[in-house]
Amino acid sequence: MNLTELALPIATIMVALVLVVLSGANDGGVISALGIRFAVIEYGWLLLIMAGALVAVPLLLGTAVADTLAAGLIDTSVPGSGWVFLVGVAAGLATVLVLGRLGLPTSITLALIGGLAGAALGAGAAFDWARVGRVLLIGAAAPAVGLLLGMLIERLARVVLVRGSGRLLRVLQVVGFVLLCGAYAANDGQKMLAVAAIALAGLPTSSDLPAAPMILASDQVGPRAAVLAGCAALFCAGLLWRLRRVSRRIGFDLAQVRPVDAVAAEFAGSTAVVTSSAFGAPVSLTQALAGGLVGASGSAGLRRVRWAAAGRIGAAWLVTLPASAVAAAVLALPLRLIG
Numbered sequence: 001m002n003l004t005e006l007a008l009p010i011a012t013i014m015v016a017l018v019l020v021v022l023s024g025a026n027d028g029g030v031i032s033a034l035g036i037r038f039a040v041i042e043y044g045w046l047l048l049i050m051a052g053a054l055v056a057v058p059l060l061l062g063t064a065v066a067d068t069l070a071a072g073l074i075d076t077s078v079p080g081s082g083w084v085f086l087v088g089v090a091a092g093l094a095t096v097l098v099l100g101r102l103g104l105p106t107s108i109t110l111a112l113i114g115g116l117a118g119a120a121l122g123a124g125a126a127f128d129w130a131r132v133g134r135v136l137l138i139g140a141a142a143p144a145v146g147l148l149l150g151m152l153i154e155r156l157a158r159v160v161l162v163r164g165s166g167r168l169l170r171v172l173q174v175v176g177f178v179l180l181c182g183a184y185a186a187n188d189g190q191k192m193l194a195v196a197a198i199a200l201a202g203l204p205t206s207s208d209l210p211a212a213p214m215i216l217a218s219d220q221v222g223p224r225a226a227v228l229a230g231c232a233a234l235f236c237a238g239l240l241w242r243l244r245r246v247s248r249r250i251g252f253d254l255a256q257v258r259p260v261d262a263v264a265a266e267f268a269g270s271t272a273v274v275t276s277s278a279f280g281a282p283v284s285l286t287q288a289l290a291g292g293l294v295g296a297s298g299s300a301g302l303r304r305v306r307w308a309a310a311g312r313i314g315a316a317w318l319v320t321l322p323a324s325a326v327a328a329a330v331l332a333l334p335l336r337l338i339g
Contacts, residue, residue, distance in 0.1 A: 012086050012199035018093055020192045020231050023108055024238025026096070027188060030286045031180050032239070034262040040173040047239070050181050051232040057185035058193060058228060059221060064280035065187050068135070069194035072280070073116050075126050083335055085198055088112070088119035091328035095320060104316035107284035109188055110139070111324040118325030122332030136321075138281040142272045143291030149268035150261075150295025157260045169259055176266030180285070183270040187277040188285040192231045193224075200227070254290060254313070255297035256304040264299075265292035287317065 028050065035041045041049075058066070074085055092108070092115030099106045113132060120127035161169055255261070269289035276283040290313060297304045 008082050008086065009199060009201075012082065012089075012195070015086060015090050015093065016192075016195045016199040017234065019089065019108070019195050020234040021238035021241070022093060022096065023189070023192055024235035024240075025242040026100075026105075026108055026238075027184065027286065028235060028239030029243050030289060031184055032177070032243070034257070034266060035173065035177045036243075037257070038173060038259050038262060040170055041177060046177075047236050049178055050239070051236050053178075053181035053185040054189055054232040054235060055185075055225060055228045057182050058190060059225060061186055061277075063190055063193060063224075065277060065282045066190040066194040066197065068131070068280045069112070069116075069191055069282055070197050073113075073128050073132055074120055078126065080123075080335065080338075081125055082198070082201075084119045084123045084125045084332060085116065087123070087332045087335065088116035088328045089195055091115040091118060091331055092324045095324035095327055099316055099320065099323070103312075104319070105286075105313055106316040106320040107286055109191055109282050109284045110317060110320045112191055113139075113282070114321035114324035115328040118328030119332040119335075121325070122329035123335035125335075134279075135281045138276050138279055139283045139287070142276055142283040143287040145272040145275070146265075146268045146288040146291030147295035149271055150264050150292035151299040153267050154261060154264035154296040154299040157264055161260060169263065172263045173259060173266070176263050176270070179270040180266050180289070183273040183277075184285045187273045187281075187283060189235075191282060192235065193228060196227050196231060254309050255293050255306055257293060257297055258300075261293065261296040261300075264296035265289055268292035268295065284317075 031050065032046055035046060074081055074088070089112060092111035092113075095111045095115070096106055096108050113135060117127060117129075117132055119125070157172075257265075266289070269285060269292040272288040272291070273283055273285050290310075294305050294310055
């Protein structure tokens with residue numbers, strides 16, 4: 001394999017590395033925000049639990065979401081589709097970075113889906129529009145489900161957690177954090193595995209690491225575990241890089257959050273994301289958790305929700321998908337001409 005043939009896998013690997021680190025900086029901060037705010041778990045345990053979930057959960061529960069992103073939207077077995085996939089992922093990441101610089105926090109998962117759709121459209125590649133429509137419907141339902149569950153769980157918690165049950169509340173907060181990590185690893189976090197698998201698929205066949213479909217196959221536990229461990233390490237590095245900035249946004253700006261609200265939001269967000277995983281649909285844990293926070297905090301009074309901040313986050317979500325799709329479509333136009 002000459003240098004020209006290596007250009008695509010090398011470029012995809014570089015983009016995959018950026019994706020994993022950025023996911024740690026963005027998603028990791030959101031997952032850990034509530035635990036950090038109420039000091040329920042030490043940093044060392046926080047990183048250990050998060051990294052362990054990213055490795056163990058896909059190995060134990062499967063990689064349905066990674067399968068959807070790696071091969072369910074764009075047929076990556078078609079010649080030239082690797083470049084389409086690369087453009088889509090790169091455009092999605094660029095959109096997240098630009099919106100972040102503008103102070104608009106958004107979802108990497110939404111940006112990736114928009115980027116892949118836009119790249120396929122621009123390049124004239126085959127794309128499963130029916131599946132992406134179903135994915136977007138499930139994704140849109142996740143924050144709404146999180147909101148409703150947040151309200152219900154908060155009201156239930158107020159009845160169960162009577163005076164003097166502070167220790168039980170702290171235990172539930174730790175359990176809620178563990179559930180969030182597991183839910184992320186079962187769904188949202190698998191975007192990292194999908195992109196890494198596609199990147200490794202283009203390496204020379206003499207490599208000891210199987211190609212993407214093999215890495216995601218059920219019998220390739222060892223190679224898949226190695227890829228997951230690498231992703232977990234880079235994810236934690238990204239988390240440490242921007243932990244304070246990202247955790248402050250969702251932990252303080254969205255609502256006036258009490259410990260009981262945090263527990264309700266964590267349980268609600270986890271439930272919404274895990275349910276989506278059963279359909280193999282990638283959804284944003286950030287959206288589900290934010291919905292849970294609004295529902296839990298608003299359950300005790302609508303004035304406790306900072307609606308301006310919630311509206312800003314919602315606006316960023318609405319902008320993300322079309323922005324990444326347009327950017328990817330423009331960048332992919334040369335692929336149509338070449339093809």
